[in-house]
Amino acid sequence: xxxSGRLAQANGRLRSSKIGIAIQQRGNTLWLRGTFPPKxxxxxxxxxxxxxxxxxxxxxxxxxxTIAGLQYAEQQARAIALQLDKGQFNWADWQLGQxxxxxxxxxxxxxxxxxxxxxxxxxQQTETTWKxxxxxxxxxxxxxxxxxxxxxxxxxxxxxxxxxDTRSRxxxxxxxxxxxxxxxxxxxxxxxxLSGNYSPGTVSPRSLPTDEQIAQWRDKITNSGWQxxxxxxxAYGLRPHEVFHVDMLDFPIARVSDETKTGERFIYPLYPEWxxxxxxxxxxxxxxxxxxxxxxxxxxxKISGFFYDFKIPFPPYNLRHCYARRCFEFGFTPDFGAKxxxxxxxxxxxxxxxxxxxxxxxxxxxxxxxxxGRPPAP
Numbered sequence: 093x094x095x096s097g098r099l100a101q102a103n104g105r106l107r108s109s110k111i112g113i114a115i116q117q118r119g120n121t122l123w124l125r126g127t128f129p130p131k132x133x134x135x136x137x138x139x140x141x142x143x144x145x146x147x148x149x150x151x152x153x154x155x156x157x158t159i160a161g162l163q164y165a166e167q168q169a170r171a172i173a174l175q176l177d178k179g180q181f182n183w184a185d186w187q188l189g190q191x192x193x194x195x196x197x198x199x200x201x202x203x204x205x206x207x208x209x210x211x212x213x214x215x216q217q218t219e220t221t222w223k224x225x226x227x228x229x230x231x232x233x234x235x236x237x238x239x240x241x242x243x244x245x246x247x248x249x250x251x252x253x254x255x256x257d258t259r260s261r262x263x264x265x266x267x268x269x270x271x272x273x274x275x276x277x278x279x280x281x282x283x284x285x286l287s288g289n290y291s292p293g294t295v296s297p298r299s300l301p302t303d304e305q306i307a308q309w310r311d312k313i314t315n316s317g318w319q320x321x322x323x324x325x326x327a328y329g330l331r332p333h334e335v336f337h338v339d340m341l342d343f344p345i346a347r348v349s350d351e352t353k354t355g356e357r358f359i360y361p362l363y364p365e366w367x368x369x370x371x372x373x374x375x376x377x378x379x380x381x382x383x384x385x386x387x388x389x390x391x392x393x394k395i396s397g398f399f400y401d402f403k404i405p406f407p408p409y410n411l412r413h414c415y416a417r418r419c420f421e422f423g424f425t426p427d428f429g430a431k432x433x434x435x436x437x438x439x440x441x442x443x444x445x446x447x448x449x450x451x452x453x454x455x456x457x458x459x460x461x462x463x464x465g466r467p468p469a470p
Contacts, residue, residue: 095157102166113169115162118196119239121154122146122165124172131183144172144186197237197246200275201230207274220387229267244279247272248286257288300414301406303363309404310370317378318398323370325395325408328359329415329433332408333391336377343373348434357434362418416440421456 095117103114113126124144130137146155146165155161175181208226212218236250247268254261265287272280301309306326313319324335328346337349342358344367350356361367378398395408412433419429419440430440460466 095159095162098159098162099157102162106166106169109170109173111169111173113173115165115169116143117157120157122157122161123154124165124169126169126172128172128176129181129183196239197242198234198239200242200271201234204271204274205230216387220389224389225263226267229264230271233268242272242275242277244272244277244282247283251283251286262287300410300417303414303418306411306414307366313402315378316376318402319370320372320374320376321378321395321398322408322411323366323372325411326414327361327363327366327370327372329362329412329418330359331392331412331434332395333388335395336391338375340373340375343367346372357431359432362415362422423456423460 099115099117106113106115113124116123116125123146125141126144127139128142128144129139131142146168147153155164172181172186175185205226208222233247233250236253237246240246251261251264251268254264265283269280269283272283310319310322310326313322321332321335324330324338324346325332328338330338330346330348334348339347339349341347344361344364346359346361348357348359361372367373392408399406399408416429416433419432426437426440430437433440
């Protein structure tokens with residue numbers, strides 16, 4: 093039987109004895125993993141999953157993944173479990189010869205996650221950010237690295253597997269660049285250079301619906317709840333999930349709560365006629381009670397699913413893009429439009445104006461050039 097089979101047997105015996113410690117093979121050495129009290133310098137207060145190296149003064153390289161090594165590791169797992177049961181566990185007994193700094197990719201990812209949550213409170217927004225960004229990149233990088241020591245060269249090899257000048261490439265570079273900085277690696281510019289030229293503003297402009305088409309599709313929706321959601325996205329330029337976090341107490345002003353991506357803000361309708369004729373003052377949601385407490389990402393996905401099922405020829409986010417276009421058409425300054433939409437002036441100018449076509453610019457030009465009081469030519 094090979095060593096992996098012996099390892100499985102040893103862990104099976106530990107589980108049968110109701111010992112919550114497992115033996116792990118990392119490269120050619122054995123480690124123990126289980127739920128242990130926090131180390132004194134960890135900043136944590138509750139027991140959590142950690143590893144224990146089996147290095148000793150006599151064996152500074154660690155316990156080899158051999159049959160004899162497995163027997164020793166199993167004995168140590170049982171000894172630690174006994175200490176935990178008696179409340180006698182002390183890290184000082186088990187940190188002899190421990191590495192002073194984590195070296196492998198998985199070690200650094202674990203340390204990064206601990207520090208990430210130490211600096212942030214857990215809420216819907218931070219959980220979504222972790223899952224949509226870090227949790228997409230880190231597991232793949234750990235799998236790619238196996239038990240290799242973290243390095244810029246290793247990161248570059250991993251990044252090189254992604255397609256250049258794409259959102260995916262930029263996200264991987266951003267996330268692993270932060271990990272590299274956290275691990276105090278050198279030559280971080282090499283990672284940054286791989287990001288390429290991607291930015292939301294470089295994507296080809298979408299074919300946005302006209303305001304007439306937006307109104308027509310709203311009238312085709314028969315369900316009052318979905319009709320209200322559609323109307324709010326169209327009239328106020330809301331992000332899809334924000335319709336679940338809005339109040340209309342100051343109608344026609346809509347107020348988005350602080351549970352959203354950019355926090356609390358107010359929004360004015362650019363077509364007051366829409367909010368009146370569509371009766372948006374009265375909040376009417378579809379039968380999605382179970383979705384009310386879901387993450388913002390899930391709420392947005394649910395709304396996108398309705399647009400797809402109802403065969404609306406554009407995604408819900410295009411209604412937000414059209415609101416941005418309208419801000420420009422109506423002559424609002426970038427800082428005014430950015431304030432209403434809940435993003436920076438840079439985003440408003442760089443990203444959203446990327447969706448404005450030449451005809452829109454011409455329309456604004458004609459309006460301004462023919463306005464009363466325009467300075468005359470000398």
